[in-house]
Amino acid sequence: MPKQARTSPEDSPEDREHTYSGPEPSVPRPVRRHSVRGQILDALRSALVGGDLVPGEVYSAPALGERYGVSATPVREAMQQLAREGAVEVVLNRGFRVAERGAAELAELAEVRALIEVPVMLRLARTVPAERWAELRPLAEATGAAAAVGDHAAYADRDRAFHRAVLSLSGNQQLVAVADDLHRRSQWPLVSAPAVRRADLVADAAEHTALLDALTAEDLTVVRSLVEEHFRGA
Template sequence: MHGEPVRPARHARPREVKQPERHSVRGQVLTALREALLSGELAPGVVYSAPALAERLGVSATPVREAMQRLVSEGAVETVPNRGFRVAECSDRDLAELAEIRLLLEVPSVLETARTMPPECWESLRPYADEALAVADHGDRAAYADADSAFHRALLELTGNRQLVAIATDIQRRTQRRPAPAVRSLRTEQLLRDAADHVALLDALRVRDLTTVERLMRAHVTA
């Protein structure tokens, strides 16, 4: 493994928790592995064994395997029989195809909802946008991925279509694997631009400026 050891999320310290519940450890491990994927610590094309990752995380191999299977379902890693898990590579074509699917699913759904939704209802999403801005300012890509997902999920939940929310959330999570700038200041700048799109989108939705809503969503999804 390259770089610093994989660590659980800052709020999660499995070794300090006395007899943690199984689902809690699994969640902590999943968060830690997602952070390692986003940071590049788990490198594309490299195969990692569950026991080796478990040793670094200070947990048993079982929750690591369970978390990795979840990441397999999200397309982040691939199972390599008798060896472990290979971090999947995300090509420009993959990202373009995912963006196309998001455009087909999210843009018309939000526009249709905006035509009938009372403008003040969009203000319920303001805390999500504010949180994304605050996290982006710290340049923490893994934390921003969670905040970004929360905003988009809350946005689509207003459509009332649960299946749309589930599918779009999965696709959006896959798009977060795009490469990030190596320089921290540039990475932070990129995250701040992305977070600012959320604020601008809510402003346009609040005044029911559908032309601007569509333009912002298309630019945001394909950025």
């Protein structure tokens, strides 16, 4: 069981109460990395993608700290980062509310991602040798492995890793950073969305392999079609 959270003097009684009264998700493993804030940020991002943090619900830093076996401070710092990214919003004297997103926002993200990434991938298809695409096969296979067991959070991480690796071949790290931020935002849960099915993840993962095939073959029409469809289904 996680150890009790250490509450700081400034934590009010309201802060120490977890506002969300729904069922608790499974207890995560205690944090052991040197960068506690970084680990908590990663854990909270996984909880967002996996649905453990519910859109519209409010969570206090002390309650989340107790769940993860740390003090409220690194949780609060991680939540402030998520607030800057738009994943949560600050609720004064209560904690952080998970953002409520609809299908329209997801469609907008897909459009922006396509505007940025499609031209880059078409250029890469014409310039990157086949052996470089072969080097990315293990990353595509890793997404398939996560999809096969229905691990949504692991799939989200490996999906972003695959796309980062593809875009990194452009040599433009600013583009990679912007695209990765948009990709992460597209993975946040929608309000009242049905649970992601394992079959959906498997189909999405298969598109990675198909994309590598099209890039290797320099089939620009298929590359464009696959990328745009992949984003719409993100």
